[in-house]
Amino acid sequence: MSCSPFELKDYFLEELPSPQRQQVEAHVRSCAACREELDRLQLTQAALFTLRDEEIPQRIAFVSDPIFEPSPVRRWLGAFWGSTARLGFASALMLSASIFYFAAARPAPAPVRPAVPTMAAGAPSPEQVQQQIQQAVAKAVADVEAREQLANKQLVAGLEQRIQESVRYVQWMEGEAEASRKRKQVQRVMASNQVDDSGDVK
Amino acid sequence: MIFRAVEDTDLIRQAIRGNVESFNLLVSRWEKRVYNYLLRITSNREDALDLTQDAFLKAYQNLRKLDDPGRFAPWLYRIAHNEAYSMFRKRRPETDIDELEPEATGTKITVGGSSVFPVELSLAVASALDRLTVDQREAVVLKVYQGFKFEEMAEILSCPVSTIKSRLYTALELLKSELAPVKARD
Numbered sequence: 001m002s003c004s005p006f007e008l009k010d011y012f013l014e015e016l017p018s019p020q021r022q023q024v025e026a027h028v029r030s031c032a033a034c035r036e037e038l039d040r041l042q043l044t045q046a047a048l049f050t051l052r053d054e055e056i057p058q059r060i061a062f063v064s065d066p067i068f069e070p071s072p073v074r075r076w077l078g079a080f081w082g083s084t085a086r087l088g089f090a091s092a093l094m095l096s097a098s099i100f101y102f103a104a105a106r107p108a109p110a111p112v113r114p115a116v117p118t119m120a121a122g123a124p125s126p127e128q129v130q131q132q133i134q135q136a137v138a139k140a141v142a143d144v145e146a147r148e149q150l151a152n153k154q155l156v157a158g159l160e161q162r163i164q165e166s167v168r169y170v171q172w173m174e175g176e177a178e179a180s181r182k183r184k185q186v187q188r189v190m191a192s193n194q195v196d197d198s199g200d201v202k
Numbered sequence: 203m204i205f206r207a208v209e210d211t212d213l214i215r216q217a218i219r220g221n222v223e224s225f226n227l228l229v230s231r232w233e234k235r236v237y238n239y240l241l242r243i244t245s246n247r248e249d250a251l252d253l254t255q256d257a258f259l260k261a262y263q264n265l266r267k268l269d270d271p272g273r274f275a276p277w278l279y280r281i282a283h284n285e286a287y288s289m290f291r292k293r294r295p296e297t298d299i300d301e302l303e304p305e306a307t308g309t310k311i312t313v314g315g316s317s318v319f320p321v322e323l324s325l326a327v328a329s330a331l332d333r334l335t336v337d338q339r340e341a342v343v344l345k346v347y348q349g350f351k352f353e354e355m356a357e358i359l360s361c362p363v364s365t366i367k368s369r370l371y372t373a374l375e376l377l378k379s380e381l382a383p384v385k386a387r388d
Contacts, residue, residue, distance in 0.1 A: 009371055013345060015352055043382035044374065048346050051327045056237040057251055060229050060258055064222035072220075085269065 003027075004034045012041045211271040218265050225265070229258050232275075235348065236282050242343045243286055243336060253289060257282040276350070279358045283340070290336070330380040338373035345370055 004027050010016050011024045028034050080086050124132070210231070216224035236257060241250035260281050268277055331339050344350045344358060352363045359366065 009374055010367075013370070040378050040382040040384075041374065044378045045346060047323055047327050047381040048331075048342070048377070050323045051331075052324070053234060053238045053347075054241060054247075056233050056254065057247065060233050060255055061226050062222050062229070062259075062262060083266065083269070 003031060008034060008037055009041065012038060012045075210274050214265065214268065214271040214274055217262070225262055228274075232278060233258070236278065239279065239343055239348055240282055240286055242331065242347065243340045244289075245332065249289065253282065253285045256285050260285070273357075276354045276357045279344070279348070279350075280360070283358055327381065330377050333380070334373050334376060338369050338376070341366060341369040342373045342377070 004011070005023050006016055006020050008024065008028075011021060016024065028038055080090075208227075210228060213224040213228045217228060233254060237250055237254045240253045240257075241247060244250050244253065257278065261278055264281075268274065331342065334342065340359070341355065344355050350358065352366055355366045356363045
């Protein structure tokens with residue numbers, strides 16, 4: 001167990017910052033146990049370094065084959081889609097461009113609001129579709145009502161004409177009856193006059 | 203005219219643009235280190251070579267997904283680690299990775315205080331490393347032989363720094379008791 005202010009192995013593995021390294025060095029100078037522990041670690045490291053690196057038995061190299069080499073466009077696309085940063089930047093750029101475009105393309109507010117709402121360019125929104133449907137239904141209902149009113153007017157006019165004709169016919173019949181009654185009355189008067197002239201029937 | 207060393211990041215950018223020769227240069231810089239990393243966790247030269255080739259092929263295919271070329275080394279080792287563990291699982295799918303015993307690379311020799319020749323010491327080191335679990339050995343290889351920082355190791359092994367430290371400290375204790383026992387100092 002080490003009595004060092006910091007872990008001796010961290011010092012030995014060069015993972016301590018400079019001020020802590022100096023504290024450990026000062027402690028090791030005065031502590032025989034920690035000095036021995038450090039010596040053993042250094043001895044272990046020296047032993048480990050006797051195991052030398054080996055040469056690689058076979059060198060590795062890649063060959064560029066034009067048949068399998070992607071085109072510059074494909075490489076660019078591959079690099080573009082493979083990079084999250086580039087993709088994110090492009091998305092942000094497109095979003096910014098679209099915001100600026102729609103902000104610039106929006107028409108200035110007119111002094112008089114038009115009676116009929118103008119249709120927005122592009123695909124209509126659900127509200128616009130609903131409004132269009134309602135307008136079409138209202139127009140159809142108005143057309144039907146107008147046609148019914150016209151038919152009713154024509155029917156009433158026809159009925160009135162027929163009533164007037166009936167009235168005129170009744171009046172003519174009454175006239176005819178009156179004339180007939182008068183003719184009969186005249187005939188009776190004339191018949192009575194003829195009796196008086198011929199032989200004093202009374 | 204100004205001369206400067208061609209850095210890995212330059213080669214990575216050129217390779218992403220389709221320059222295979224740049225990637226080959228990158229491979230030549232890293233193949234020995236990756237091979238030795240895989241050799242020490244698999245303890246088999248053929249496996250290590252096959253896995254190294256697979257790792258570089260996968261790296262070439264996925265190079266465009268590397269957002270920060272400055273993190274190439276941990277990214278490459280992460281691929282190599284995944285390839286190695288994929289092979290372990292294929293060979294023994296029912297066995298936990300920690301329980302896997304690698305093929306022996308040398309005779310088990312105890313150095314216990316007596317002086318040994320360099321060759322014998324190397325064999326002793328190989329033997330001591332073989333006694334560690336795969337996880338512990340991998341932590342030692344990445345830290346001591348490959349020189350990665352704890353944060354980079356956590357990225358390669360996809361686990362917290364605390365887990366890395368725990369594996370490494372346990373492994374160092376075991377190696378220390380094998381390779382630098384207390385009586386050896388008398």
